[in-house]
Amino acid sequence: MTSLLSRPSSWVPMLVLALLATVPFVAQATGQQFYVAFFARIIIYAIAACALNIALGYGGLVSFGHSLFLGLGAYAVGLASFHEIGSGWVHLALCLAVCALVALVTGAISLRTSGIAFIMITLAFAQMGYFLFVSLKNYGGDDGMSIALTSRFGPVDLSSANHVYVTGFIVLVLSIWWLARLRVAPFGMVIRGAKQNARRVNAAGIPVVRYQLLAYVMSGMLCGVAGLLLANLNAFASPSTMAWSVSGELIVIVVIGGLGTVFGPLMGAIVFLGLEEILKGFTDHWMVIFGPLIVIVALLGKSGIIGLLQRFDARSKPVAATAEAAEPAAAAAVKGAA
Amino acid sequence: MASVLRTESLVKRYGALLVTDAVSLDIAEGELHAIIGPNGAGKTTLINQLSGELASDSGRVWFDGADVSVLPIHQRARRGLLRSYQITSIFDDFSVLENASFAALGARRNAFKFWAPMLSDRQARHAAEGALEATGLRQHHATAAGDLGYGERRQLELAMSLAAGPKFLLLDEPMAGMSVQESTAVIALLQRLKRQYTILLVEHDMDAVFALADRITVLVYGKVLFTGTPDEIRNHPEVRAVYLGEEEAAA
Numbered sequence: 001m002t003s004l005l006s007r008p009s010s011w012v013p014m015l016v017l018a019l020l021a022t023v024p025f026v027a028q029a030t031g032q033q034f035y036v037a038f039f040a041r042i043i044i045y046a047i048a049a050c051a052l053n054i055a056l057g058y059g060g061l062v063s064f065g066h067s068l069f070l071g072l073g074a075y076a077v078g079l080a081s082f083h084e085i086g087s088g089w090v091h092l093a094l095c096l097a098v099c100a101l102v103a104l105v106t107g108a109i110s111l112r113t114s115g116i117a118f119i120m121i122t123l124a125f126a127q128m129g130y131f132l133f134v135s136l137k138n139y140g141g142d143d144g145m146s147i148a149l150t151s152r153f154g155p156v157d158l159s160s161a162n163h164v165y166v167t168g169f170i171v172l173v174l175s176i177w178w179l180a181r182l183r184v185a186p187f188g189m190v191i192r193g194a195k196q197n198a199r200r201v202n203a204a205g206i207p208v209v210r211y212q213l214l215a216y217v218m219s220g221m222l223c224g225v226a227g228l229l230l231a232n233l234n235a236f237a238s239p240s241t242m243a244w245s246v247s248g249e250l251i252v253i254v255v256i257g258g259l260g261t262v263f264g265p266l267m268g269a270i271v272f273l274g275l276e277e278i279l280k281g282f283t284d285h286w287m288v289i290f291g292p293l294i295v296i297v298a299l300l301g302k303s304g305i306i307g308l309l310q311r312f313d314a315r316s317k318p319v320a321a322t323a324e325a326a327e328p329a330a331a332a333a334v335k336g337a338a
Numbered sequence: 339m340a341s342v343l344r345t346e347s348l349v350k351r352y353g354a355l356l357v358t359d360a361v362s363l364d365i366a367e368g369e370l371h372a373i374i375g376p377n378g379a380g381k382t383t384l385i386n387q388l389s390g391e392l393a394s395d396s397g398r399v400w401f402d403g404a405d406v407s408v409l410p411i412h413q414r415a416r417r418g419l420l421r422s423y424q425i426t427s428i429f430d431d432f433s434v435l436e437n438a439s440f441a442a443l444g445a446r447r448n449a450f451k452f453w454a455p456m457l458s459d460r461q462a463r464h465a466a467e468g469a470l471e472a473t474g475l476r477q478h479h480a481t482a483a484g485d486l487g488y489g490e491r492r493q494l495e496l497a498m499s500l501a502a503g504p505k506f507l508l509l510d511e512p513m514a515g516m517s518v519q520e521s522t523a524v525i526a527l528l529q530r531l532k533r534q535y536t537i538l539l540v541e542h543d544m545d546a547v548f549a550l551a552d553r554i555t556v557l558v559y560g561k562v563l564f565t566g567t568p569d570e571i572r573n574h575p576e577v578r579a580v581y582l583g584e585e586e587a588a589a
Contacts (some may be wrong), residue, residue: 184456187455192429196431196432199427203391203420203427204412205446
Protein backbone atom coordinates (compact mmCIF):
# COMPACT_ATOMS: atom_id res chain seq x y z
CA MET A 1 0.00 0.00 0.00
CA THR A 2 3.00 2.33 0.01
CA SER A 3 2.27 2.93 -3.64
CA LEU A 4 -1.14 4.26 -2.67
CA LEU A 5 0.37 6.63 -0.10
CA SER A 6 2.65 8.05 -2.77
CA ARG A 7 -0.38 9.03 -4.81
CA PRO A 8 -2.38 11.84 -3.14
CA SER A 9 -4.68 11.92 -6.17
CA SER A 10 -5.97 8.53 -4.99
CA TRP A 11 -5.71 8.60 -1.22
CA VAL A 12 -7.08 12.09 -0.64
CA PRO A 13 -10.44 11.26 -2.28
CA MET A 14 -10.49 7.90 -0.47
CA LEU A 15 -9.92 9.70 2.82
CA VAL A 16 -12.77 12.04 1.91
CA LEU A 17 -15.01 9.03 1.29
CA ALA A 18 -13.99 7.54 4.63
CA LEU A 19 -14.79 10.82 6.39
CA LEU A 20 -18.16 10.97 4.62
CA ALA A 21 -18.92 7.53 6.06
CA THR A 22 -18.60 8.96 9.57
CA VAL A 23 -20.93 11.94 9.07
CA PRO A 24 -24.16 10.35 10.42
CA PHE A 25 -22.35 9.15 13.55
CA VAL A 26 -20.70 12.50 14.20
CA ALA A 27 -23.99 14.30 13.60
CA GLN A 28 -25.71 11.91 16.01
CA ALA A 29 -23.05 12.43 18.68
CA THR A 30 -23.05 16.21 18.38
CA GLY A 31 -26.79 16.55 17.84
CA GLN A 32 -26.24 18.50 14.62
CA GLN A 33 -28.67 16.62 12.36
CA PHE A 34 -28.44 19.48 9.87
CA TYR A 35 -25.12 18.11 8.66
CA VAL A 36 -26.66 14.82 7.56
CA ALA A 37 -28.97 16.61 5.14
CA PHE A 38 -26.18 18.93 4.02
CA PHE A 39 -23.72 16.14 3.25
CA ALA A 40 -26.49 13.99 1.76
CA ARG A 41 -26.98 16.78 -0.76
CA ILE A 42 -23.25 16.75 -1.53
CA ILE A 43 -23.38 12.98 -2.03
CA ILE A 44 -26.38 13.26 -4.34
CA TYR A 45 -24.69 15.93 -6.42
CA ALA A 46 -21.56 13.80 -6.52
CA ILE A 47 -23.62 10.90 -7.93
CA ALA A 48 -25.14 13.20 -10.55
CA ALA A 49 -21.67 14.50 -11.39
CA CYS A 50 -20.37 10.90 -11.70
CA ALA A 51 -23.21 10.33 -14.14
CA LEU A 52 -22.36 13.43 -16.14
CA ASN A 53 -18.69 12.43 -16.09
CA ILE A 54 -19.51 9.34 -18.17
CA ALA A 55 -20.92 11.47 -20.99
CA LEU A 56 -18.84 14.62 -20.53
CA GLY A 57 -15.57 13.45 -19.03
CA TYR A 58 -15.14 10.07 -20.71
CA GLY A 59 -17.17 10.60 -23.86
CA GLY A 60 -16.51 14.30 -24.48
CA LEU A 61 -20.24 14.81 -24.96
CA VAL A 62 -20.88 18.25 -23.53
CA SER A 63 -24.42 17.81 -22.24
CA PHE A 64 -25.88 21.06 -20.99
CA GLY A 65 -29.12 19.28 -20.15
CA HIS A 66 -28.43 16.80 -17.41
CA SER A 67 -30.75 18.62 -15.03
CA LEU A 68 -33.49 17.03 -17.13
CA PHE A 69 -32.59 13.59 -15.77
CA LEU A 70 -32.17 14.87 -12.24
CA GLY A 71 -35.66 16.33 -12.50
CA LEU A 72 -37.16 13.22 -14.09
CA GLY A 73 -35.75 11.14 -11.23
CA ALA A 74 -37.32 13.53 -8.74
CA TYR A 75 -40.70 13.52 -10.48
CA ALA A 76 -40.64 9.70 -10.70
CA VAL A 77 -41.01 9.82 -6.91
CA GLY A 78 -43.31 12.86 -6.94
CA LEU A 79 -45.80 11.52 -9.47
CA ALA A 80 -45.83 8.02 -7.97
CA SER A 81 -46.42 9.48 -4.52
CA PHE A 82 -49.21 11.67 -5.88
CA HIS A 83 -50.90 8.51 -7.16
CA GLU A 84 -50.34 6.85 -3.81
CA ILE A 85 -47.58 4.48 -4.75
CA GLY A 86 -44.96 4.30 -2.02
CA SER A 87 -42.90 1.33 -3.16
CA GLY A 88 -39.31 2.38 -3.70
CA TRP A 89 -38.90 -0.40 -6.24
CA VAL A 90 -41.69 1.06 -8.36
CA HIS A 91 -40.15 4.54 -7.97
CA LEU A 92 -36.78 3.21 -9.05
CA ALA A 93 -38.16 1.22 -11.97
CA LEU A 94 -40.14 4.24 -13.15
CA CYS A 95 -37.13 6.51 -12.75
CA LEU A 96 -34.79 4.19 -14.68
CA ALA A 97 -37.30 3.43 -17.42
CA VAL A 98 -38.27 7.06 -18.04
CA CYS A 99 -34.68 8.33 -17.93
CA ALA A 100 -33.53 5.55 -20.27
CA LEU A 101 -36.29 6.27 -22.75
CA VAL A 102 -35.87 10.04 -22.67
CA ALA A 103 -32.07 9.74 -22.92
CA LEU A 104 -32.41 7.31 -25.81
CA VAL A 105 -34.66 9.64 -27.79
CA THR A 106 -32.95 12.94 -26.95
CA GLY A 107 -29.49 11.34 -27.25
CA ALA A 108 -30.24 9.84 -30.65
CA ILE A 109 -31.30 13.27 -31.90
CA SER A 110 -28.54 15.23 -30.16
CA LEU A 111 -25.80 12.88 -31.41
CA ARG A 112 -26.64 13.82 -34.97
CA THR A 113 -24.85 17.05 -34.10
CA SER A 114 -21.60 17.84 -32.33
CA GLY A 115 -19.79 20.72 -30.68
CA ILE A 116 -21.83 23.83 -29.91
CA ALA A 117 -24.92 22.39 -31.59
CA PHE A 118 -24.82 19.40 -29.24
CA ILE A 119 -24.60 21.72 -26.22
CA MET A 120 -27.53 23.79 -27.46
CA ILE A 121 -29.77 20.88 -28.35
CA THR A 122 -29.29 19.15 -24.99
CA LEU A 123 -30.04 22.48 -23.31
CA ALA A 124 -33.19 22.78 -25.41
CA PHE A 125 -34.43 19.34 -24.37
CA ALA A 126 -33.90 20.16 -20.70
CA GLN A 127 -35.78 23.42 -21.11
CA MET A 128 -38.64 21.53 -22.75
CA GLY A 129 -38.80 19.26 -19.69
CA TYR A 130 -38.70 22.28 -17.39
CA PHE A 131 -41.61 24.02 -19.09
CA LEU A 132 -43.55 20.79 -19.39
CA PHE A 133 -43.53 20.35 -15.62
CA VAL A 134 -44.18 24.04 -15.01
CA SER A 135 -47.33 23.68 -17.10
CA LEU A 136 -48.61 20.56 -15.31
CA LYS A 137 -50.84 22.39 -12.83
CA ASN A 138 -52.25 19.12 -11.47
CA TYR A 139 -48.81 18.26 -10.22
CA GLY A 140 -48.09 21.59 -8.62
CA GLY A 141 -46.86 23.37 -11.75
CA ASP A 142 -44.44 26.14 -10.96
CA ASP A 143 -44.60 25.53 -7.22
CA GLY A 144 -43.55 21.90 -7.40
CA MET A 145 -45.11 19.17 -5.36
CA SER A 146 -44.47 17.87 -1.89
CA ILE A 147 -43.98 14.15 -1.56
CA ALA A 148 -46.07 12.35 1.04
CA LEU A 149 -45.01 8.83 0.15
CA THR A 150 -41.25 8.66 0.01
CA SER A 151 -39.49 5.61 -1.44
CA ARG A 152 -39.65 2.51 0.74
CA PHE A 153 -37.30 -0.35 -0.08
CA GLY A 154 -38.35 -2.97 2.48
CA PRO A 155 -36.85 -1.85 5.78
CA VAL A 156 -35.15 1.16 4.18
CA ASP A 157 -37.46 4.18 4.21
CA LEU A 158 -36.04 7.21 2.48
CA SER A 159 -38.22 9.56 4.50
CA SER A 160 -35.37 9.60 6.99
CA ALA A 161 -32.37 11.76 6.11
CA ASN A 162 -30.12 9.10 7.63
CA HIS A 163 -31.51 6.46 5.31
CA VAL A 164 -31.10 8.73 2.30
CA TYR A 165 -27.57 9.41 3.42
CA VAL A 166 -26.57 5.77 3.77
CA THR A 167 -28.31 4.78 0.53
CA GLY A 168 -26.70 7.67 -1.31
CA PHE A 169 -23.30 6.85 0.12
CA ILE A 170 -23.54 3.25 -1.05
CA VAL A 171 -24.70 4.33 -4.51
CA LEU A 172 -21.83 6.84 -4.69
CA VAL A 173 -19.17 4.30 -3.69
CA LEU A 174 -20.51 1.78 -6.19
CA SER A 175 -20.64 4.48 -8.90
CA ILE A 176 -17.05 5.53 -8.29
CA TRP A 177 -15.92 1.91 -8.26
CA TRP A 178 -17.72 1.27 -11.51
CA LEU A 179 -16.36 4.44 -13.09
CA ALA A 180 -12.85 3.29 -12.22
CA ARG A 181 -13.46 -0.07 -13.89
CA LEU A 182 -15.32 1.41 -16.83
CA ARG A 183 -12.52 3.83 -17.57
CA VAL A 184 -10.19 1.11 -18.82
CA ALA A 185 -12.83 -1.45 -19.82
CA PRO A 186 -13.48 -1.82 -23.56
CA PHE A 187 -16.60 0.37 -23.43
CA GLY A 188 -14.82 3.14 -21.54
CA MET A 189 -11.85 2.98 -23.90
CA VAL A 190 -14.18 3.29 -26.88
CA ILE A 191 -15.94 6.43 -25.63
CA ARG A 192 -12.67 7.93 -24.38
CA GLY A 193 -11.18 7.10 -27.76
CA ALA A 194 -14.11 8.75 -29.48
CA LYS A 195 -13.45 11.93 -27.51
CA GLN A 196 -9.91 12.05 -28.91
CA ASN A 197 -10.47 10.74 -32.41
CA ALA A 198 -13.91 9.47 -33.39
CA ARG A 199 -12.82 8.81 -36.96
CA ARG A 200 -10.20 6.33 -35.85
CA VAL A 201 -12.67 4.48 -33.63
CA ASN A 202 -14.84 3.88 -36.69
CA ALA A 203 -11.83 2.85 -38.74
CA ALA A 204 -10.91 0.35 -36.03
CA GLY A 205 -14.18 -1.49 -36.65
CA ILE A 206 -16.37 0.12 -33.97
CA PRO A 207 -19.52 2.05 -34.90
CA VAL A 208 -18.86 4.94 -32.58
CA VAL A 209 -22.28 6.60 -32.38
CA ARG A 210 -23.93 3.51 -30.86
CA TYR A 211 -21.41 3.58 -28.03
CA GLN A 212 -21.84 7.30 -27.48
CA LEU A 213 -25.59 6.86 -27.36
CA LEU A 214 -25.37 4.09 -24.80
CA ALA A 215 -22.96 6.22 -22.74
CA TYR A 216 -25.50 9.04 -22.83
CA VAL A 217 -28.31 6.69 -21.77
CA MET A 218 -26.32 5.20 -18.87
CA SER A 219 -25.31 8.70 -17.84
CA GLY A 220 -28.95 9.84 -17.86
CA MET A 221 -30.11 6.83 -15.86
CA LEU A 222 -27.52 7.27 -13.11
CA CYS A 223 -28.36 10.97 -12.98
CA GLY A 224 -32.01 9.96 -12.54
CA VAL A 225 -31.08 7.90 -9.50
CA ALA A 226 -29.49 11.01 -8.01
CA GLY A 227 -32.77 12.83 -8.69
CA LEU A 228 -34.73 10.10 -6.95
CA LEU A 229 -32.56 10.47 -3.86
CA LEU A 230 -32.82 14.26 -4.00
CA ALA A 231 -36.63 14.14 -4.09
CA ASN A 232 -36.64 11.88 -1.05
CA LEU A 233 -34.19 14.08 0.82
CA ASN A 234 -36.31 17.20 0.25
CA ALA A 235 -39.65 15.33 0.27
CA PHE A 236 -40.30 17.63 -2.65
CA ALA A 237 -40.12 17.60 -6.44
CA SER A 238 -39.86 20.89 -8.27
CA PRO A 239 -39.36 22.04 -11.87
CA SER A 240 -36.47 24.15 -10.59
CA THR A 241 -34.44 20.92 -10.42
CA MET A 242 -34.62 20.96 -14.22
CA ALA A 243 -33.50 24.58 -14.54
CA TRP A 244 -30.61 25.15 -16.92
CA SER A 245 -28.55 26.56 -14.05
CA VAL A 246 -28.54 23.11 -12.43
CA SER A 247 -27.07 21.62 -15.62
CA GLY A 248 -24.44 24.34 -15.46
CA GLU A 249 -23.62 23.57 -11.84
CA LEU A 250 -23.14 19.90 -12.69
CA ILE A 251 -20.73 20.81 -15.49
CA VAL A 252 -18.81 23.13 -13.16
CA ILE A 253 -18.60 20.36 -10.54
CA VAL A 254 -17.20 17.87 -13.05
CA VAL A 255 -14.75 20.39 -14.50
CA ILE A 256 -13.35 21.70 -11.21
CA GLY A 257 -13.15 18.15 -9.87
CA GLY A 258 -11.29 16.88 -12.91
CA LEU A 259 -12.84 16.05 -16.25
CA GLY A 260 -12.75 12.34 -16.99
CA THR A 261 -11.09 11.40 -13.70
CA VAL A 262 -12.53 8.75 -11.40
CA PHE A 263 -12.67 10.86 -8.23
CA GLY A 264 -13.18 14.25 -9.87
CA PRO A 265 -16.99 14.36 -9.46
CA LEU A 266 -16.73 13.60 -5.74
CA MET A 267 -14.05 16.23 -5.13
CA GLY A 268 -15.85 18.75 -7.31
CA ALA A 269 -19.14 18.29 -5.46
CA ILE A 270 -17.47 18.69 -2.06
CA VAL A 271 -15.56 21.81 -3.05
CA PHE A 272 -18.45 23.39 -4.97
CA LEU A 273 -21.22 22.85 -2.44
CA GLY A 274 -18.86 23.23 0.53
CA LEU A 275 -17.55 26.59 -0.69
CA GLU A 276 -21.06 27.74 -1.52
CA GLU A 277 -22.18 26.97 2.04
CA ILE A 278 -19.17 28.61 3.67
CA LEU A 279 -19.32 31.75 1.53
CA LYS A 280 -23.06 32.10 2.08
CA GLY A 281 -22.25 32.39 5.79
CA PHE A 282 -20.12 35.46 5.13
CA THR A 283 -22.14 37.43 2.64
CA ASP A 284 -25.30 37.40 0.59
CA HIS A 285 -23.18 38.30 -2.42
CA TRP A 286 -21.20 35.06 -2.20
CA MET A 287 -21.31 34.62 -5.99
CA VAL A 288 -18.89 37.55 -6.31
CA ILE A 289 -16.23 35.53 -4.50
CA PHE A 290 -17.34 32.14 -5.76
CA GLY A 291 -17.15 33.00 -9.46
CA PRO A 292 -13.48 34.05 -9.48
CA LEU A 293 -12.57 31.03 -7.31
CA ILE A 294 -14.04 28.70 -9.93
CA VAL A 295 -12.16 30.54 -12.65
CA ILE A 296 -8.89 30.09 -10.72
CA VAL A 297 -9.44 26.36 -10.21
CA ALA A 298 -10.34 25.99 -13.86
CA LEU A 299 -7.20 27.85 -14.91
CA LEU A 300 -4.93 25.83 -12.63
CA GLY A 301 -5.11 22.80 -14.82
CA LYS A 302 -7.36 20.96 -17.17
CA SER A 303 -7.75 18.07 -14.75
CA GLY A 304 -9.07 20.26 -11.95
CA ILE A 305 -8.60 19.28 -8.32
CA ILE A 306 -7.53 15.74 -9.20
CA GLY A 307 -4.99 17.25 -11.60
CA LEU A 308 -3.64 19.41 -8.79
CA LEU A 309 -3.31 16.40 -6.51
CA GLN A 310 -1.58 14.45 -9.27
CA ARG A 311 1.22 17.00 -9.23
CA PHE A 312 2.13 15.65 -5.81
CA ASP A 313 2.00 12.04 -6.93
CA ALA A 314 5.30 10.17 -6.81
CA ARG A 315 6.88 10.49 -10.21
CA SER A 316 8.28 7.00 -10.46
CA LYS A 317 5.22 5.59 -12.13
CA PRO A 318 5.36 4.94 -15.86
CA VAL A 319 2.88 7.15 -17.64
CA ALA A 320 -0.28 5.48 -18.89
CA ALA A 321 0.89 1.97 -18.14
CA THR A 322 -1.89 0.97 -15.81
CA ALA A 323 -5.45 1.70 -14.90
CA GLU A 324 -5.18 5.12 -13.33
CA ALA A 325 -2.21 6.49 -15.11
CA ALA A 326 -3.35 7.67 -18.53
CA GLU A 327 -4.11 11.27 -17.62
CA PRO A 328 -2.31 13.76 -19.83
CA ALA A 329 -2.11 16.15 -16.90
CA ALA A 330 -0.18 13.52 -14.98
CA ALA A 331 2.19 13.21 -17.90
CA ALA A 332 2.62 16.97 -17.97
CA ALA A 333 3.15 17.06 -14.22
CA VAL A 334 5.78 14.32 -14.47
CA LYS A 335 7.58 16.24 -17.18
CA GLY A 336 7.28 19.49 -15.27
CA ALA A 337 8.73 17.94 -12.14
CA ALA A 338 11.58 16.28 -14.02
CA MET B 339 -4.27 -15.93 -58.18
CA ALA B 340 -7.67 -15.17 -56.72
CA SER B 341 -8.66 -11.55 -56.69
CA VAL B 342 -9.26 -10.25 -53.18
CA LEU B 343 -10.15 -6.61 -53.82
CA ARG B 344 -11.80 -5.49 -57.02
CA THR B 345 -13.36 -2.19 -58.00
CA GLU B 346 -15.47 -1.39 -61.00
CA SER B 347 -15.73 2.16 -62.33
CA LEU B 348 -15.42 3.83 -58.96
CA VAL B 349 -16.38 7.51 -59.11
CA LYS B 350 -16.15 10.39 -56.64
CA ARG B 351 -17.03 13.97 -57.43
CA TYR B 352 -16.59 17.10 -55.35
CA GLY B 353 -18.96 19.45 -57.11
CA ALA B 354 -17.75 19.70 -60.67
CA LEU B 355 -14.35 18.24 -59.81
CA LEU B 356 -13.99 14.59 -60.74
CA VAL B 357 -11.58 13.26 -58.10
CA THR B 358 -11.96 9.57 -58.84
CA ASP B 359 -12.72 8.92 -62.48
CA ALA B 360 -14.01 5.41 -63.19
CA VAL B 361 -11.21 3.60 -61.40
CA SER B 362 -11.17 -0.17 -61.86
CA LEU B 363 -8.62 -2.16 -59.93
CA ASP B 364 -8.10 -5.87 -59.45
CA ILE B 365 -5.74 -6.90 -56.68
CA ALA B 366 -4.77 -10.52 -56.20
CA GLU B 367 -4.28 -12.26 -52.90
CA GLY B 368 -0.77 -11.79 -51.53
CA GLU B 369 0.01 -8.99 -53.96
CA LEU B 370 1.63 -5.72 -52.97
CA HIS B 371 0.01 -3.22 -55.23
CA ALA B 372 1.32 0.34 -55.23
CA ILE B 373 -0.51 3.42 -56.36
CA ILE B 374 1.58 6.34 -57.51
CA GLY B 375 0.66 9.64 -59.03
CA PRO B 376 1.37 13.35 -58.75
CA ASN B 377 -0.07 15.42 -55.93
CA GLY B 378 -3.80 15.83 -56.27
CA ALA B 379 -4.17 12.65 -58.32
CA GLY B 380 -6.83 11.43 -55.90
CA LYS B 381 -4.83 8.70 -54.17
CA THR B 382 -6.07 9.42 -50.64
CA THR B 383 -9.63 9.87 -51.90
CA LEU B 384 -9.40 6.42 -53.49
CA ILE B 385 -8.22 4.94 -50.17
CA ASN B 386 -11.09 6.69 -48.41
CA GLN B 387 -13.52 5.11 -50.85
CA LEU B 388 -11.98 1.65 -50.59
CA SER B 389 -11.96 1.73 -46.79
CA GLY B 390 -15.56 2.94 -46.66
CA GLU B 391 -14.76 6.24 -45.02
CA LEU B 392 -16.15 8.05 -48.03
CA ALA B 393 -19.25 6.97 -49.97
CA SER B 394 -18.67 6.60 -53.71
CA ASP B 395 -20.95 8.40 -56.15
CA SER B 396 -21.04 5.34 -58.36
CA GLY B 397 -19.16 2.12 -59.02
CA ARG B 398 -18.73 -1.00 -56.95
CA VAL B 399 -16.19 -2.52 -54.58
CA TRP B 400 -15.83 -6.26 -53.98
CA PHE B 401 -13.78 -7.50 -51.10
CA ASP B 402 -13.11 -11.12 -50.27
CA GLY B 403 -15.89 -12.32 -52.55
CA ALA B 404 -18.59 -9.96 -51.28
CA ASP B 405 -19.95 -6.67 -52.54
CA VAL B 406 -18.98 -4.15 -49.85
CA SER B 407 -19.87 -1.03 -51.86
CA VAL B 408 -22.41 0.30 -49.38
CA LEU B 409 -20.86 -0.98 -46.14
CA PRO B 410 -19.64 1.67 -43.70
CA ILE B 411 -16.00 1.73 -42.64
CA HIS B 412 -16.48 -0.18 -39.39
CA GLN B 413 -18.07 -3.12 -41.16
CA ARG B 414 -15.33 -3.27 -43.77
CA ALA B 415 -12.77 -3.17 -40.96
CA ARG B 416 -14.52 -6.13 -39.32
CA ARG B 417 -14.12 -8.06 -42.56
CA GLY B 418 -10.39 -7.46 -42.46
CA LEU B 419 -10.07 -4.44 -44.76
CA LEU B 420 -7.94 -2.12 -42.63
CA ARG B 421 -6.44 1.25 -43.40
CA SER B 422 -3.74 3.49 -42.06
CA TYR B 423 -3.77 7.26 -42.31
CA GLN B 424 -1.39 9.61 -44.08
CA ILE B 425 -1.90 12.11 -41.28
CA THR B 426 -1.19 10.16 -38.13
CA SER B 427 -4.44 9.26 -36.46
CA ILE B 428 -3.84 7.67 -33.07
CA PHE B 429 -5.16 8.12 -29.54
CA ASP B 430 -2.74 10.54 -27.89
CA ASP B 431 -4.00 10.01 -24.34
CA PHE B 432 -3.70 6.23 -24.51
CA SER B 433 -0.49 4.28 -24.07
CA VAL B 434 1.12 2.65 -27.09
CA LEU B 435 -0.09 -0.77 -25.95
CA GLU B 436 -3.60 0.57 -25.38
CA ASN B 437 -3.65 2.02 -28.89
CA ALA B 438 -2.63 -1.27 -30.45
CA SER B 439 -4.98 -3.32 -28.23
CA PHE B 440 -7.82 -0.98 -29.12
CA ALA B 441 -7.27 -1.64 -32.81
CA ALA B 442 -6.89 -5.36 -32.17
CA LEU B 443 -10.12 -5.53 -30.20
CA GLY B 444 -12.18 -3.33 -32.49
CA ALA B 445 -11.55 -5.46 -35.55
CA ARG B 446 -12.49 -8.65 -33.74
CA ARG B 447 -15.52 -8.09 -31.54
CA ASN B 448 -17.78 -5.46 -30.05
CA ALA B 449 -16.72 -3.48 -27.01
CA PHE B 450 -19.90 -3.61 -24.93
CA LYS B 451 -17.96 -4.69 -21.86
CA PHE B 452 -18.22 -2.51 -18.82
CA TRP B 453 -16.10 -4.12 -16.13
CA ALA B 454 -13.04 -6.15 -17.14
CA PRO B 455 -10.11 -4.05 -18.39
CA MET B 456 -9.52 -3.94 -22.14
CA LEU B 457 -5.92 -5.02 -21.64
CA SER B 458 -7.10 -8.25 -19.99
CA ASP B 459 -8.46 -9.42 -23.36
CA ARG B 460 -5.75 -11.99 -24.08
CA GLN B 461 -6.34 -12.37 -27.80
CA ALA B 462 -6.35 -8.62 -28.44
CA ARG B 463 -3.35 -8.04 -26.24
CA HIS B 464 -1.42 -10.84 -27.89
CA ALA B 465 -2.12 -9.38 -31.33
CA ALA B 466 -1.19 -5.92 -30.07
CA GLU B 467 2.11 -7.08 -28.62
CA GLY B 468 2.92 -8.89 -31.86
CA ALA B 469 2.26 -5.73 -33.85
CA LEU B 470 4.42 -3.63 -31.50
CA GLU B 471 7.20 -6.20 -31.79
CA ALA B 472 7.01 -6.10 -35.59
CA THR B 473 7.15 -2.30 -35.70
CA GLY B 474 9.87 -2.00 -33.10
CA LEU B 475 7.70 -0.20 -30.57
CA ARG B 476 7.83 -2.89 -27.89
CA GLN B 477 10.03 -0.93 -25.51
CA HIS B 478 7.64 2.05 -25.72
CA HIS B 479 4.52 0.06 -24.87
CA ALA B 480 3.81 2.05 -21.68
CA THR B 481 4.49 5.49 -23.19
CA ALA B 482 1.54 7.77 -23.89
CA ALA B 483 1.14 7.91 -27.66
CA GLY B 484 1.14 11.71 -27.49
CA ASP B 485 4.68 11.62 -26.09
CA LEU B 486 6.14 9.63 -28.99
CA GLY B 487 8.44 11.14 -31.58
CA TYR B 488 7.17 11.68 -35.11
CA GLY B 489 8.63 8.53 -36.63
CA GLU B 490 7.38 6.41 -33.75
CA ARG B 491 3.90 7.84 -34.16
CA ARG B 492 3.98 6.78 -37.81
CA GLN B 493 5.07 3.31 -36.73
CA LEU B 494 2.23 3.14 -34.20
CA GLU B 495 -0.17 4.08 -36.98
CA LEU B 496 1.11 1.04 -38.89
CA ALA B 497 1.11 -1.15 -35.77
CA MET B 498 -2.58 -0.41 -35.19
CA SER B 499 -3.46 -1.67 -38.66
CA LEU B 500 -1.36 -4.79 -38.10
CA ALA B 501 -2.81 -5.49 -34.65
CA ALA B 502 -6.26 -5.66 -36.21
CA GLY B 503 -5.24 -8.91 -37.89
CA PRO B 504 -6.05 -7.67 -41.38
CA LYS B 505 -6.60 -9.63 -44.56
CA PHE B 506 -5.91 -6.52 -46.55
CA LEU B 507 -3.96 -3.38 -45.70
CA LEU B 508 -4.64 0.00 -47.25
CA LEU B 509 -1.52 1.97 -46.40
CA ASP B 510 -1.68 5.69 -47.08
CA GLU B 511 1.91 6.93 -47.28
CA PRO B 512 3.24 4.98 -44.30
CA MET B 513 6.64 6.62 -44.73
CA ALA B 514 5.44 10.21 -45.04
CA GLY B 515 7.82 12.55 -43.25
CA MET B 516 10.04 9.79 -41.89
CA SER B 517 13.80 10.01 -41.70
CA VAL B 518 15.82 7.87 -44.13
CA GLN B 519 16.62 5.46 -41.31
CA GLU B 520 13.01 5.12 -40.28
CA SER B 521 11.88 4.64 -43.88
CA THR B 522 14.45 1.90 -44.35
CA ALA B 523 13.06 0.13 -41.30
CA VAL B 524 9.50 0.40 -42.63
CA ILE B 525 10.55 -0.85 -46.08
CA ALA B 526 12.19 -3.84 -44.42
CA LEU B 527 9.02 -4.42 -42.40
CA LEU B 528 6.79 -4.25 -45.48
CA GLN B 529 9.19 -6.62 -47.24
CA ARG B 530 8.54 -9.12 -44.44
CA LEU B 531 4.78 -8.53 -44.42
CA LYS B 532 4.50 -8.77 -48.16
CA ARG B 533 3.25 -12.28 -48.78
CA GLN B 534 1.48 -12.51 -45.45
CA TYR B 535 -1.02 -9.76 -46.23
CA THR B 536 -2.39 -8.30 -49.40
CA ILE B 537 -1.35 -4.65 -49.42
CA LEU B 538 -2.35 -1.56 -51.32
CA LEU B 539 0.36 1.01 -50.84
CA VAL B 540 0.14 4.69 -51.67
CA GLU B 541 3.61 6.15 -51.44
CA HIS B 542 5.67 9.02 -52.77
CA ASP B 543 9.01 7.39 -52.09
CA MET B 544 9.77 5.88 -55.52
CA ASP B 545 12.68 3.77 -54.29
CA ALA B 546 10.35 2.15 -51.79
CA VAL B 547 7.62 1.62 -54.36
CA PHE B 548 9.90 0.02 -56.94
CA ALA B 549 11.60 -2.13 -54.31
CA LEU B 550 8.33 -3.44 -52.85
CA ALA B 551 5.57 -3.49 -55.43
CA ASP B 552 4.49 -6.47 -57.51
CA ARG B 553 2.35 -4.21 -59.62
CA ILE B 554 1.94 -0.46 -59.81
CA THR B 555 -1.01 1.64 -60.85
CA VAL B 556 -0.36 5.19 -62.02
CA LEU B 557 -3.17 7.56 -61.16
CA VAL B 558 -3.41 10.97 -62.87
CA TYR B 559 -6.30 13.36 -62.25
CA GLY B 560 -8.34 10.55 -60.76
CA LYS B 561 -7.90 8.30 -63.79
CA VAL B 562 -5.90 5.11 -64.09
CA LEU B 563 -3.18 5.89 -66.62
CA PHE B 564 -1.53 2.49 -66.56
CA THR B 565 -1.17 -0.62 -64.43
CA GLY B 566 1.84 -2.88 -64.72
CA THR B 567 4.93 -4.39 -63.15
CA PRO B 568 7.68 -2.04 -61.96
CA ASP B 569 9.66 -2.76 -65.15
CA GLU B 570 6.71 -1.97 -67.37
CA ILE B 571 6.13 1.25 -65.46
CA ARG B 572 9.76 2.29 -65.78
CA ASN B 573 9.73 1.82 -69.54
CA HIS B 574 6.29 3.23 -70.26
CA PRO B 575 6.78 6.45 -72.20
CA GLU B 576 3.57 8.15 -71.08
CA VAL B 577 4.23 7.37 -67.42
CA ARG B 578 7.75 8.71 -67.74
CA ALA B 579 6.43 11.90 -69.25
CA VAL B 580 3.64 12.46 -66.77
CA TYR B 581 5.17 11.32 -63.56
CA LEU B 582 8.71 10.03 -63.44
CA GLY B 583 9.88 12.77 -65.75
CA GLU B 584 8.45 15.34 -63.41
CA GLU B 585 10.38 13.79 -60.54
CA GLU B 586 13.63 13.94 -62.46
CA ALA B 587 12.99 17.48 -63.55
CA ALA B 588 12.29 18.48 -59.97
CA ALA B 589 15.45 16.74 -58.74
